[in-house]
Amino acid sequence: MTNSIKIAFRNTLRNKRRTLLSVLAIAIGGVASLLLGAFVSSIYYGIQTGISKDSGHLHIHKNGFFKYGIAKVGQYDMANYLDIIQEIKNSDTKDEISVVTPTLSIAGIVSNSYRGTSQTFMGIGLVADDQKKMQEWDGFGLNLKIQDIPFDVINDKKGLMGKGLAINLGMCEELGLDGCLKSEKNSTQEVDPEISSFAIDISSLDKSVVDIMVAPAQGAPNISSLAIAKVWQSRQKTVDDRFIAMPLEVAQSLFYGSDYKKVNTVTVQLKDVQKTGQIKQNLQKLFEIKGWNLEIITLSEFAPQFKKVLSMFGFIFIFVSLIIAVIVLFTVSNTMTMSVMERYKEIGTLRSMGLRRWGVKKYFIIEGAIIGVFGATLGVTIAYIIATTINNSGLTWSPPSGSDEQLLILQLTQNPMLIITVWVLLVTASVISSFLPAKKASNMPIIDALRYN
Amino acid sequence: MLETVANIQKVCKSYYLGKVEIKALKQVSLQVPSGSFTFIVGKSGSGKSTLLNLLGAIDIPTSGYIEINGVKLSGLNDNSLSDFRGESIGHIFQNFNLIPVLNLYENIEYPLLLQNIPKKERKFTVNEFIEATGLSGLEKHLPSELSGGQMQRVAIARALVKKPSIVLADEPTANLDSVTGGEIISLMLDMKKQYRTAFVFSTHDKEILKEADDIYTLVDGTMEDSYDK
Ligand SMILES: Nc1ncnc2c1ncn2[C@@H]1O[C@H](COP(=O)(O)OP(=O)(O)O)[C@@H](O)[C@H]1O
Numbered sequence: 001m002t003n004s005i006k007i008a009f010r011n012t013l014r015n016k017r018r019t020l021l022s023v024l025a026i027a028i029g030g031v032a033s034l035l036l037g038a039f040v041s042s043i044y045y046g047i048q049t050g051i052s053k054d055s056g057h058l059h060i061h062k063n064g065f066f067k068y069g070i071a072k073v074g075q076y077d078m079a080n081y082l083d084i085i086q087e088i089k090n091s092d093t094k095d096e097i098s099v100v101t102p103t104l105s106i107a108g109i110v111s112n113s114y115r116g117t118s119q120t121f122m123g124i125g126l127v128a129d130d131q132k133k134m135q136e137w138d139g140f141g142l143n144l145k146i147q148d149i150p151f152d153v154i155n156d157k158k159g160l161m162g163k164g165l166a167i168n169l170g171m172c173e174e175l176g177l178d179g180c181l182k183s184e185k186n187s188t189q190e191v192d193p194e195i196s197s198f199a200i201d202i203s204s205l206d207k208s209v210v211d212i213m214v215a216p217a218q219g220a221p222n223i224s225s226l227a228i229a230k231v232w233q234s235r236q237k238t239v240d241d242r243f244i245a246m247p248l249e250v251a252q253s254l255f256y257g258s259d260y261k262k263v264n265t266v267t268v269q270l271k272d273v274q275k276t277g278q279i280k281q282n283l284q285k286l287f288e289i290k291g292w293n294l295e296i297i298t299l300s301e302f303a304p305q306f307k308k309v310l311s312m313f314g315f316i317f318i319f320v321s322l323i324i325a326v327i328v329l330f331t332v333s334n335t336m337t338m339s340v341m342e343r344y345k346e347i348g349t350l351r352s353m354g355l356r357r358w359g360v361k362k363y364f365i366i367e368g369a370i371i372g373v374f375g376a377t378l379g380v381t382i383a384y385i386i387a388t389t390i391n392n393s394g395l396t397w398s399p400p401s402g403s404d405e406q407l408l409i410l411q412l413t414q415n416p417m418l419i420i421t422v423w424v425l426l427v428t429a430s431v432i433s434s435f436l437p438a439k440k441a442s443n444m445p446i447i448d449a450l451r452y453n
Numbered sequence: 454m455l456e457t458v459a460n461i462q463k464v465c466k467s468y469y470l471g472k473v474e475i476k477a478l479k480q481v482s483l484q485v486p487s488g489s490f491t492f493i494v495g496k497s498g499s500g501k502s503t504l505l506n507l508l509g510a511i512d513i514p515t516s517g518y519i520e521i522n523g524v525k526l527s528g529l530n531d532n533s534l535s536d537f538r539g540e541s542i543g544h545i546f547q548n549f550n551l552i553p554v555l556n557l558y559e560n561i562e563y564p565l566l567l568q569n570i571p572k573k574e575r576k577f578t579v580n581e582f583i584e585a586t587g588l589s590g591l592e593k594h595l596p597s598e599l600s601g602g603q604m605q606r607v608a609i610a611r612a613l614v615k616k617p618s619i620v621l622a623d624e625p626t627a628n629l630d631s632v633t634g635g636e637i638i639s640l641m642l643d644m645k646k647q648y649r650t651a652f653v654f655s656t657h658d659k660e661i662l663k664e665a666d667d668i669y670t671l672v673d674g675t676m677e678d679s680y681d682k
Pocket residue numbers: 468469470475476477495496497498499500501502503504
């Protein structure tokens with residue numbers, strides 16, 4: 001074998017220019033495939049990190065909420081959510097869990113008395129400290145520079161509003177925004193006394209206070225006032241134009257009045273997203289033992305767009321890689337065919353000395369493997385250099401689904417499977433391209449092979 | 454006592470160019486005694502190379518019987534035939550056909566590698582043949598750095614290093630000047646005496662015929678009566 005490698009290696013050096021061409025073709029194919037793969041992988045981990053920060057990994061509801069909760073408001077609430085949270089925090093999976101936090105989704109009308117404006121909104125009542133902790137999640141170690149949602153401003157009677165909603169309510173001046181329509185300024189005089197009488201807490205003429213009206217689980221609408229401490233621009237415009245985050249207690253009192261100790265979701269954020277399935281099972285068992293009729297919705301169910309984006313990029317990656325593989329195959333088999341043809345007489349001589357057909361093929365396979373190994377390794381090296389350079393250059397890009405601009409990070413070294421797969425595929429392609437012409441040569445009658453010069 | 458190393462009976466060989474049949478050999482019979490010097494003479498195109506290729510087990514007859522070392526060649530599959538060539542048959546070509554990426558030593562060593570001879574034994578045998586063919590000191594040279602005479606000496610050493618029972622040499626001196634050609638022939642004569650190897654040559658060089666034990670003449674693919682020295 002060492003002798004075969006020696007002979008094959010020397011043969012690769014016979015026509016250096018041609019070998020170099022093959023090596024470069026493989027390397028360039030490798031670079032393209034690896035960089036695309038690294039990019040797709042950073043999209044994969046980037047989007048997943050974003051969702052993990054904002055929404056966690058497991059959503060616990062009363063059974064049926066995920067399907068019917070929108071229509072049957074108030075029927076799928078969990079009164080015992082504090083028990084649920086306590087049980088999870090005490091379970092044997094507690095070490096795998098980073099945050100367990102309750103949320104309550106509400107919807108209604110928000111109005112600004114000072115501006116005389118109103119809008120429908122979608123609100124969420126939350127525990128600000130828990131949400132802040134969730135924003136720190138970095139399970140893939142990406143150290144992404146995504147802007148966190150400023151949950152820290154939420155307390156007592158203060159909330160956070162979507163930038164689009166604030167602009168639509170004309171609250172630019174008080175919240176330091178641009179883009180409000182002129183006519184909505186200074187409209188105090190036009191405020192309808194009837195509407196302003198709804199505002200229970202209008203005593204302070206603080207312009208940043210809004211009134212929130214919600215159709216509750218039962219009975220007449222509840223109204224509460226909420227000071228908007230800050231705006232935050234969501235990645236999605238539909239969310240941005242509707243979104244209000246408020247303390248859980250505010251949402252609860254709006255929706256339930258005095259009977260306010262209920263939520264519709266308990267969000268669990270895991271330390272390791274890979275363990276989602278396993279921990280879901282553990283929790284399901286726990287709930288069964290407790291006799292709680294709860295459902296657990298995972299990330300891929302509550303954020304289905306993630307899978308779609310992923311499969312789209314996965315498809316692009318595979319498609320482009322296939323094209324690259326075909327180009328590599330053609331280039332290498334072309335040069336290999338020439339090398340084989342030039343050596344017909346040698347092949348005939350070796351065969352006349354007693355080399356079997358397989359022995360002839362073996363030389364060319366090893367030759368193809370050597371070229372493949374050099375090309376693939378060169379490709380990995382170049383891709384590594386390019387990826388490192390780009391990652392350190394501070395280039396930014398805007399990922400799909402309307403996210404914020406973020407640093408362009410190519411995840412190559414974090415992805416050894418990608419490197420190994422591409423490397424192996426390139427070497428295999430090179431071996432296959434040399435095998436076919438070698439097969440032809442080894443099957444040739446010896447006297448025909450000997451006649452070539 | 455003369456043992457027969459190669460026995461050819463009524464062998465025919467036809468080539469086809471499209472539908473045109475070219476009868477290169479017609480009912481040729483021949484016996485090669487072991488340790489003999491046998492010459493095949495004839496004009497260009499008379500079928501000398503064809504006959505040597507059949508004897509050397511690198512071509513298959515259209516009909517007829519070939520036996521080398523008591524082994525019937527038609528009974529062997531391609532791998533067995535390859536192995537048989539590797540053990541029992543040496544080839545010397547008109548154009549030397551050395552392997553260009555191997556140096557002189559490695560070219561001679563190659564047939565022993567094919568037979569998985571251990572390294573120590575290999576080294577000993579190769580050096581023995583380098584010495585016997587007068588090539589000492591040139592071990593590291595590549596074929597491209599050797600003269601025609603030197604290359605044919607390497608080819609002879611390579612053909613004999615595995616100690617075959619028969620060596621086929623198709624016009625081995627055709628690409629050499631007459632002095633070098635004479636040296637090559639006397640080297641082969643030495644080898645024949647030393648290793649008791651049968652040599653079969655094709656040639657149209659009358660000069661070297663005087664060394665022959667047997668001489669056969671081919672005319673248009675048909676064997677004439679034995680040449681009278
Ligand atoms: N591969 C082949 N295909 C077709 N005809 C061939 C082939 N090899 C040899 N011949 C023909 O067979 C005859 C004998 O050729 P060859 O054995 O090479 O003669 P020699 O070696 O005596 O010059 C010639 O007519 C030659 O043209």
